[in-house]
Each structure stands twice: as C-alpha cells, then as structure tokens.
Amino acid sequence: MKRAIVIVLDSFGVGATDDADQFGDVGANTYRSLLESRHALGQVLDIPELTRLGLRHAAAAADPRIAAPPAQPVEGAWGYAAELSSGKDTPSGHWEMAGVPVLFDWGYFADPQSSFPDRLLSELIARADLPGILGNCHASGTAIIAELGEVHMQSGKPIVYTSADSVLQIACHEESFGLERLYALCDIARALVDDYNVGRVIARPFVGSPADGFVRTGNRRDLTVPPPSDTVLDKLVAAGGTVVSVGKIADIFAHRGISQTIKAVGNDALMAATSGALADADDQTLVFTNLVDFDMLYGHRRDTEGYATALERFDQQLAALRAEMRSEDLLVLCADHGCDPEWPGSDHTREFIPVLAAGNAVVPGPLGRRDSFADIGQSLADFFGLAPLGYGKSFIAH
Numbered sequence: 001m002k003r004a005i006v007i008v009l010d011s012f013g014v015g016a017t018d019d020a021d022q023f024g025d026v027g028a029n030t031y032r033s034l035l036e037s038r039h040a041l042g043q044v045l046d047i048p049e050l051t052r053l054g055l056r057h058a059a060a061a062a063d064p065r066i067a068a069p070p071a072q073p074v075e076g077a078w079g080y081a082a083e084l085s086s087g088k089d090t091p092s093g094h095w096e097m098a099g100v101p102v103l104f105d106w107g108y109f110a111d112p113q114s115s116f117p118d119r120l121l122s123e124l125i126a127r128a129d130l131p132g133i134l135g136n137c138h139a140s141g142t143a144i145i146a147e148l149g150e151v152h153m154q155s156g157k158p159i160v161y162t163s164a165d166s167v168l169q170i171a172c173h174e175e176s177f178g179l180e181r182l183y184a185l186c187d188i189a190r191a192l193v194d195d196y197n198v199g200r201v202i203a204r205p206f207v208g209s210p211a212d213g214f215v216r217t218g219n220r221r222d223l224t225v226p227p228p229s230d231t232v233l234d235k236l237v238a239a240g241g242t243v244v245s246v247g248k249i250a251d252i253f254a255h256r257g258i259s260q261t262i263k264a265v266g267n268d269a270l271m272a273a274t275s276g277a278l279a280d281a282d283d284q285t286l287v288f289t290n291l292v293d294f295d296m297l298y299g300h301r302r303d304t305e306g307y308a309t310a311l312e313r314f315d316q317q318l319a320a321l322r323a324e325m326r327s328e329d330l331l332v333l334c335a336d337h338g339c340d341p342e343w344p345g346s347d348h349t350r351e352f353i354p355v356l357a358a359g360n361a362v363v364p365g366p367l368g369r370r371d372s373f374a375d376i377g378q379s380l381a382d383f384f385g386l387a388p389l390g391y392g393k394s395f396i397a398h
Contacts, residue, residue, distance in 0.1 A: 012354065080354055087165070091225075097334060106197060109196075121133060142216065200225075231377065232257075243286045243288060286384075328361075
C-alpha cells in the first residue's frame with residue numbers, strides 16, 4: 001500500500017542560500033537562531049525525533065556555522081535544498097516542492113508607503129461600494145489591526161496592506177464588517193490584481209474591541225492563482241489517487257489536485273488532523289500538511305522563544321505520528337522558505353530548507369545538497385509510480 005505524508009514546517013529554513021545577497025538575507029538562518037536563543041538561556045533545543053531523522057546533520061551541511069553532530073546513526077534520509085524559483089514566497093515554495101518551480105517574476109507592491117496604484121484602489125472601492133480604505137502600506141498583520149482596528153470599525157473602511165511578498169491582504173472585523181462581505185471583497189480584489197501578476201489575495205478577519213484588543217481568527221482565506229502547469233498533486237489525482245490537504249495547502253494550490261480538504265486552526269489541531277487523515281488513508285494517498293504557526297505566529301512576529309517551543313511541541317507530535325505509520329509509508333518533512341525570527345524586519349528569508357525522509361522507500365543517510373525543492377515532487381512521483389515530472393531528481397531507493 002502506497003501512502004505518503006508531507007509535512008511543511010512553514011518557514012523553517014536552515015541557512016542562507018548562495019543567492020541570499022539578492023534578497024538582503026546573507027547570514028539568515030532560522031534554525032541557528034533557535035539554537036542560539038536557547039543557548040543564551042543555558043538551555044538546549046529539545047528535538048530528539050527530528051535529530052534522529054537527521055535534522056542536525058542537514059543543518060550542519062547547509063551552514064558551516066552549525067557544529068557537526070556527533071557521529072551516530074540516523075533513522076532518516078537527510079539533506080537540504082535550494083530554491084530554484086525566483087521568489088521566497090509561499091506559493092513558489094509549495095509549487096516547486098510539488099514539481100513546478102516558478103521561473104517568472106511575480107508582481108510586487110514594492111513601495112513601503114502608498115503601496116498600491118491609485119487605479120487599483122479606485123476600482124476596488126468602486127466595485128465593492130466602499131467608503132474608502134485604510135493602510136495602503138507594508139505592514140505586519142497584527143500590528144496594523146492594533147493600529148487601525150478602531151478606525152476601521154468606526155468608518156467601515158477595510159484595512160488593505162502588503163509585504164515583501166506578491167500579495168494583497170485585506171483585514172476586516174468579522175462582526176462590524178462581516179465575514180462573508182470580506183470574502184466577497186477579496187474575490188473582487190483577486191480579479192483586479194490579475195493585471196498586476198500578483199500571487200495571492202488574503203482575507204485576514206479579526207475580532208475584538210478597542211478596549212480589549214484585536215485578534216485574528218482562523219477564518220483566513222487565501223486566493224491564489226493556480227500553478228502554471230500540473231503538479232504531482234494533479235498527476236496523482238488523475239491517476240486515480242487521493243490528495244488530502246490539511247491546513248492551507250488547498251488554498252495555495254488554488255484547489256487544484258486536491259481530493260479532500262481538512263481545515264484546522266493551530267499546529268496541534270493540524271497535527272491531529274494529519275494523524276486522522278493517515279488513519280483513514282487508502283492506497284495511493286498523499287496527506288499534505290502545512291504547519292502555518294511557525295511562520296504566522298513566530299517567524300513573522302520575530303518570536304524566537306515561541307518558535308523554539310513550538311518546534312519542540314511538534315517534535316513530540318512527530319514521534320506519535322511516526323508510531324502510527326506503517327513501514328511502507330513515506331514521510332517527508334520540509335519547508336517552503338525561511339523566516340528567521342532574529343532577522344531585521346518581518347518578512348521571509350531566502351534559505352535552504354531541510355529535506356528529511358523516512359520509510360522503507362528511502363535509505364537512511366545523506367541525500368546531500370538538492371538543487372531544487374522539486375526533488376520532493378519528483379520523489380513523490382517516483383514513489384507513487386507516476387510519470388516523471390519535468391523538474392527534480394528523485395531520492396527514492398530502488
């Protein structure tokens with residue numbers, strides 16, 4: 001029985017790539033920042049399961065500043081991968097790991113202030129019958145709702161902002177503005193930004209009050225353009241297989257190549273959903289999970305201690321998940337980019353990602369440097385007996 005589980009530790013990079021200078025990210029290393037933060041407290045990063053799978057070996061190979069681990073056997077196949085895609089955004093990273101690198105440049109709203117073109121905002125206001133908009137800048141999502149949430153509730157003007165990614169984000173209060181109205185507004189924005197080659201429009205609903213503060217809810221929705229060609233997900237479904245999306249995977253792939261979507265809020269719930277999906281999985285099933293908390297709650301917010309604690313919690317859940325797996329199952333752990341919590345700003349960082357794999361289909365030991373995230377997709381195609389993809393090299397044992 002062929003079953004695979006791919007878990008994306010969203011933003012868990014292991015060192016700046018060779019082209020990091022093009023992104024202002026030379027020296028960034030998400031994993032190293034977690035290690036050093038714990039070391040400064042006289043503590044260690046307690047992740048025995050990831051260590052058994054070869055994470056420390058992969059990290060030391062990716063960045064010479066990481067001390068090589070003691071010589072000891074590992075249970076997983078381990079390596080690290082560079083991104084072939086031109087950006088360091090969420091869709092590019094995920095599409096590439098599914099076999100379709102992004103070899104074109106996204107459109108960006110690069111100006112930190114007055115970020116959006118007047119024409120775009122005018123059309124959005126007119127089509128959605130809005131009294132205006134707030135924001136129009138680069139911003140942290142939590143910071144901007146704290147700053148503008150009260151004015152938004154009083155005026156009815158949505159908070160529209162962006163980042164270094166190819167994205168337009170709209171934050172609105174679920175009660176005073178309305179969740180369905182926010183979704184409809186994002187549908188309008190999605191149609192408008194196609195002219196600007198923008199990857200995503202994200203609905204960012206929140207609740208709360210000026211007195212008690214505002215907090216984002218789990219009703220986020222990502223409106224992503226579809227990948228430019230068929231991914232391994234499309235090919236598996238076309239061959240009669242099943243792809244189960246856990247978390248925001250379906251949104252990232254514009255719901256293409258997805259058989260079932262399981263939504264959950266928070267890493268704990270996402271890991272529980274992954275375990276449940278695996279228990280129900282039949283032959284030729286891929287369970288594809290994104291653990292967004294690492295990025296959304298800790299990386300972007302530059303919360304190093306929170307990130308380290310969340311990684312340790314995941315490590316415990318990983319041990320439980322591995323105990324539920326069959327020997328013929330394939331497990332792949334990876335990331336889609338970095339987001340070093342010690343790096344200036346609040347954006348993603350251009351980093352290598354770890355590639356850790358376990359199961360009878362791989363040989364424990366080094367996979368070496370991989371030149372594209374697409375090696376993951378090619379390996380999945382190989383594992384499921386699909387035709388080879390156009391990019392990537394398989395690490396499946398034969």
